[in-house]
Amino acid sequence: MWWKTLSVVLIIYALLAGLLVPLKSGIQRVEPAYARTKQDVSIRFYGYNTFFAKPAAEPLRVWLYADENNALAARQIRPVNDTILEAVFTMPENLPGGKQSVYLNAIIDHPEAGAALLPAAVELRQDTGMVAMALDPAWMANPVQKLHVQTGFSFPYQNVIYESIRNTYFHVPMWFVLLFLFSASVWYSVKYLRQPLPENDRHAAAYAEAGLLFGVLGLVTGMVWANYTWGKPWSNDIKQLMTAVALLIYLAYFILRRSFDEYEKGARLAAVYNIFAFASLVPLLYIVPRMFASLHPGATGNPAFGSQDLDNTMRAVFYPAIIGWTLLGFWVANLRIRYQRLHDKVMDLEG
Amino acid sequence: MNWRSLIPLLHKEFLLEFRQRYAISGIVLYVFSMVFVVYIASIRVTPPVWNVLFWLIVLFASINAVVKSFVQESGARQLYYYQLADPVVLLLAKIIYNTLLLFVLSTLAFAAYSLVAGNPVKDWPLFGLVLVLGSLGFSIAFTFIASIAAKANNSATLMAILSFPVILPILLTLVRLSSIALRLIQDTSYTRDILNLLAIDVILITLTFVLFPFIWKD
Numbered sequence: 001m002w003w004k005t006l007s008v009v010l011i012i013y014a015l016l017a018g019l020l021v022p023l024k025s026g027i028q029r030v031e032p033a034y035a036r037t038k039q040d041v042s043i044r045f046y047g048y049n050t051f052f053a054k055p056a057a058e059p060l061r062v063w064l065y066a067d068e069n070n071a072l073a074a075r076q077i078r079p080v081n082d083t084i085l086e087a088v089f090t091m092p093e094n095l096p097g098g099k100q101s102v103y104l105n106a107i108i109d110h111p112e113a114g115a116a117l118l119p120a121a122v123e124l125r126q127d128t129g130m131v132a133m134a135l136d137p138a139w140m141a142n143p144v145q146k147l148h149v150q151t152g153f154s155f156p157y158q159n160v161i162y163e164s165i166r167n168t169y170f171h172v173p174m175w176f177v178l179l180f181l182f183s184a185s186v187w188y189s190v191k192y193l194r195q196p197l198p199e200n201d202r203h204a205a206a207y208a209e210a211g212l213l214f215g216v217l218g219l220v221t222g223m224v225w226a227n228y229t230w231g232k233p234w235s236n237d238i239k240q241l242m243t244a245v246a247l248l249i250y251l252a253y254f255i256l257r258r259s260f261d262e263y264e265k266g267a268r269l270a271a272v273y274n275i276f277a278f279a280s281l282v283p284l285l286y287i288v289p290r291m292f293a294s295l296h297p298g299a300t301g302n303p304a305f306g307s308q309d310l311d312n313t314m315r316a317v318f319y320p321a322i323i324g325w326t327l328l329g330f331w332v333a334n335l336r337i338r339y340q341r342l343h344d345k346v347m348d349l350e351g
Numbered sequence: 352m353n354w355r356s357l358i359p360l361l362h363k364e365f366l367l368e369f370r371q372r373y374a375i376s377g378i379v380l381y382v383f384s385m386v387f388v389v390y391i392a393s394i395r396v397t398p399p400v401w402n403v404l405f406w407l408i409v410l411f412a413s414i415n416a417v418v419k420s421f422v423q424e425s426g427a428r429q430l431y432y433y434q435l436a437d438p439v440v441l442l443l444a445k446i447i448y449n450t451l452l453l454f455v456l457s458t459l460a461f462a463a464y465s466l467v468a469g470n471p472v473k474d475w476p477l478f479g480l481v482l483v484l485g486s487l488g489f490s491i492a493f494t495f496i497a498s499i500a501a502k503a504n505n506s507a508t509l510m511a512i513l514s515f516p517v518i519l520p521i522l523l524t525l526v527r528l529s530s531i532a533l534r535l536i537q538d539t540s541y542t543r544d545i546l547n548l549l550a551i552d553v554i555l556i557t558l559t560f561v562l563f564p565f566i567w568k569d
Binding site: 248256259260268273277 | 495499502503504505509512513515516517519520551554555558562565566569
């Protein structure tokens with residue numbers, strides 16, 4: 001059928017694009033990360049996916065950026081290799097706003113790879129001694145402007161996350177699929193209570209089973225991701241705990257189904273519990289995580305996936321991935337339903 | 352729906368409990384045993400541990416108290432009740448009765464526990480409210496689950512595995528509210544937690560009323 005083909009195509013697309021598209025250039029760290037005013041400092045920038053040594057039409061530009069009006073441009077730039085860049089800065093006499101210390105963001109602009117930014121890269125401190133009242137004009141001499149934007153198909157670079165940003169197309173869709181499958185399961189449970197046909201019960205059970213499978217996959221992909229970004233696979237994050245509990249609910253559902261001698265009784269009570277459990281899943285996944293601190297993105301007050309976490313290239317892979325995985329989930333459930341239908345026929349349950 | 356049968360049904364629950372005094376005595380003894388076990392097992396109970404252990408005692412006592420509400424009467428007699436009164440009203444009577452029972456039990460547990468492990472409660476009105484809300488939430492969820500579990504042969508196991516995941520949002524909110532009452536965490540905006548708890552209760556009780564007609568018919 002067409003939707004099975006579509007699911008295969010979309011998942012292959014998500015796998016290929018998700019794993020092969022490069023990341024944008026980024027700055028991993030700078031050395032030294034500390035400077036004093038009125039100094040001449042040579043700072044090393046360690047880039048990621050950068051091409052510092054590659055000849056380009058326009059020269060590279062490097063800034064240390066304090067705020068909209070104040071930025072320092074590098075006096076001298078020397079690429080060591082593709083990923084290491086040395087830039088010499090003459091630090092000004094004083095700091096904007098008469099502060100004692102400012103954190104400067106590092107910006108490297110490459111004509112082809114685009115601009116890369118590292119927030120709070122260098123701390124600049126006011127040196128002791130007499131300080132001039134007027135702000136050093138060096139801050140305004142070379143404003144950050146005409147930054148290049150990389151036009152090719154690439155994913156955003158983010159510190160800490162690095163290449164694991166690709167897991168967005170595998171970890172996050174699992175939760176969408178889980179929700180769709182459990183909703184379908186509840187829908188058929190309601191249908192079963194209105195019209196007790198074995199077919200409705202088979203659907204409800206199969207969707208719950210497939211949903212459970214995707215829940216486990218979501219948990220595992222999340223643990224792989226957490227191992228890289230949070231340092232360990234299980235941090236007792238509130239969402240991890242709630243997911244584990246949600247999976248327990250559905251395991252209990254399967255035990256309840258098998259606890260009765262009569263098929264009809266088990267199916268009916270399991271349908272009732274399915275609806276009840278789904279309703280308590282809502283507080284579990286949407287209310288409780290709001291009450292506790294979480295390591296997940298967009299955690300403060302909003303456990304959902306923040307829209308600012310995606311850019312347009314990611315959307316071009318993320319949305320097809322959701323559709324592909326959802327179709328695959330329903331395909332798995334469909335196979336299960338067909339197997340169970342044949343099984344019931346052989347066991348002569350339908351007469 | 353015939354609400355007039357609510358009072359006689361409630362009366363029946365109390366009468367049943369009074370005549371089968373060994374059941375309630377068993378639960379009370381259960382609570383005291385658990386409190387004593389906690390006392391022996393833990394040398395020094397700090398307020399955070401006190402909080403968690405207290406709610407665990409209440410949780411286990413509640414499950415054991417509520418599980419009997421459907422198994423103590425024979426299936427034939429229950430069928431007879433369902434002919435006399437609206438099943439939903441019967442369930443409501445059981446929920447109200449269990450709420451009162453659980454409130455008494457948790458107060459007893461609190462008294463016994465404070466006696467052996469000390470009493471760190473600072474905000475008494477809030478703690479009292481948490482006890483009431485806890486009894487209400489536990490009663491709604493456990494009564495409904497008990498009505499499902501009572502249909503199976505292994506009802507005690509089923510009761511535990513079916514109710515633990517469902518009760519968790521309620522339990523977590525209760526522990527949080529009670530740690531505010533114990534001044535373990537500073538949070539002045541706990542009205543939102545109370546509203547969450549009430550919202551969960553409303554969801555559960557609505558579902559209970561909608562779904563119970565499908566449970567009692569055999």
